[in-house]
Amino acid sequence: MKQIREIIQTFEVSRPIFRLTIGDSHNRIDLNTHRPNYRYTPREAVEGEALYELVVNNYSESFVAVEGRFMFDAHRIAEQSMSDIREYIARFIAQNLAMKSPRQSKLYRWAHRSMPRTEDFDDVLVQMYKYLRTFAYENARTIDHKKTENALALLTAMENKYNE
Amino acid sequence: MGVFDDKKFEELDWISQATEPMDSQLNDVLSALPEELIIDFTIFNDLMGNYSSYLSLDKAISHLASKANIEISWSQRSAIQTMFKFELEGEIELNYETKTLNGGTLRLLKLGSTMDEKVLEGLLGADGIDQISGSNMFIEMCGLSRANDIMELLGGCEAGLKTRSPQRKRNEISSRLKKLFKTNEWKIKDTELANKVGFWIRDYIISNDLAAYANFCRLKVMTHKDQPIYSMEEVK
Numbered sequence: 384m385k386q387i388r389e390i391i392q393t394f395e396v397s398r399p400i401f402r403l404t405i406g407d408s409h410n411r412i413d414l415n416t417h418r419p420n421y422r423y424t425p426r427e428a429v430e431g432e433a434l435y436e437l438v439v440n441n442y443s444e445s446f447v448a449v450e451g452r453f454m455f456d457a458h459r460i461a462e463q464s465m466s467d468i469r470e471y472i473a474r475f476i477a478q479n480l481a482m483k484s485p486r487q488s489k490l491y492r493w494a495h496r497s498m499p500r501t502e503d504f505d506d507v508l509v510q511m512y513k514y515l516r517t518f519a520y521e522n523a524r525t526i527d528h529k530k531t532e533n534a535l536a537l538l539t540a541m542e543n544k545y546n547e
Numbered sequence: 548m549g550v551f552d553d554k555k556f557e558e559l560d561w562i563s564q565a566t567e568p569m570d571s572q573l574n575d576v577l578s579a580l581p582e583e584l585i586i587d588f589t590i591f592n593d594l595m596g597n598y599s600s601y602l603s604l605d606k607a608i609s610h611l612a613s614k615a616n617i618e619i620s621w622s623q624r625s626a627i628q629t630m631f632k633f634e635l636e637g638e639i640e641l642n643y644e645t646k647t648l649n650g651g652t653l654r655l656l657k658l659g660s661t662m663d664e665k666v667l668e669g670l671l672g673a674d675g676i677d678q679i680s681g682s683n684m685f686i687e688m689c690g691l692s693r694a695n696d697i698m699e700l701l702g703g704c705e706a707g708l709k710t711r712s713p714q715r716k717r718n719e720i721s722s723r724l725k726k727l728f729k730t731n732e733w734k735i736k737d738t739e740l741a742n743k744v745g746f747w748i749r750d751y752i753i754s755n756d757l758a759a760y761a762n763f764c765r766l767k768v769m770t771h772k773d774q775p776i777y778s779m780e781e782v783k
Binding site: 399 | 586591592596597598603634638639640642643646653
């Protein structure tokens with residue numbers, strides 16, 4: 384998850400400056416915390432930044448009144464991003480394994496439920512995700528059969544190694 | 548001075564006696580509150596609280612009352628809200644970095660020094676009726692005949708008199724009171740006096756409080772004069 388954390392460290396937050404508005408019946412004053420005057424959004428991903436794009440999609444901030452500032456939960460973003468990567472890899476197998484019922488395969492079931500949950504393995508998965516996204520779309524479909532076969536072979540080797 | 552005399556009504560000037568305005572302690576509370584409150588960053592932030600994203604009129608009025616050392620109940624605050632509004636001039640920016648409120652003025656304004664009659668009419672008897680609803684009044688078997696005494700005096704409670712169910716009797720009394728105060732059949736012109744009716748009924752039925760029953764009976768007698776009722780000499 385190291386690469387994910389490095390991306391998260393580049394994130395900032397909106398400035399806590401708001402325009403007040405009055406309710407229709409003049410009985411409340413809204414702070415409009417969902418629309419700060421100086422809203423921060425992470426920069427858009429460029430081509431080839433699949434991992435960055437995935438992490439950015441999980442970015443969200445919230446205004447914490449007791450602190451008087453916006454904050455985001457770095458841990459949650461990291462965990463959600465990692466979860467998205469695991470789900471992607473399982474989906475890649477389901478979409479591209481040349482079987483009648485790929486979801487019944489040992490490989491898919493391993494990817495879907497039994498992949499290790501360690502820091503080291505997470506780093507391996509991040510690398511695998513980046514590799515897959517060099518030729519697979521966001522929906523896990525591909526048109527490069529050679530690279531697809533290669534990726535599936537790699538995943539099978541990983542399954543054999545980490546299931547020992 | 549007779550026990551059924553209305554001292555407050557007799558002390559009113561002739562115009563008030565002719566126009567029969569509603570009276571309430573809320574008018575005293577309202578006139579004691581300041582005309583205006585200018586809201587700065589600190590007031591806004593403190594009143595908004597940690598888990599909200601807006602400032603409500605209720606919280607602002609609580610603050611105003613607290614500054615003036617006045618205690619107001621929730622129902623009083625709810626009624627008084629109708630006499631206040633927020634006013635926002637300019638394009639106001641609340642800045643948590645500098646802890647300032649800039650670009651204009653935010654105020655809480657009082658709209659008048661007496662409560663709207665319609666609002667006061669809506670409050671008639673409400674607190675007292677609450678005492679009779681639901682779990683506030685559990686009638687034991689020994690209280691059933693006292694509930695009947697009350698229903699006979701209230702009138703229009705035939706269904707309640709026929710039933711032997713304590714809950715149905717309670718509900719009948721509550722419904723009858725709501726109807727009575729909605730049209731103000733008894734012409735009670737003081738909200739505090741109107742609220743006492745429910746409390747007297749509850750105290751008599753639950754605790755056999757004879758002073759409460761005596762007060763309720765006195766009030767009922769006064770209604771026969773078909774005149775507005777502002778006050779009554781109570782039995783303690």
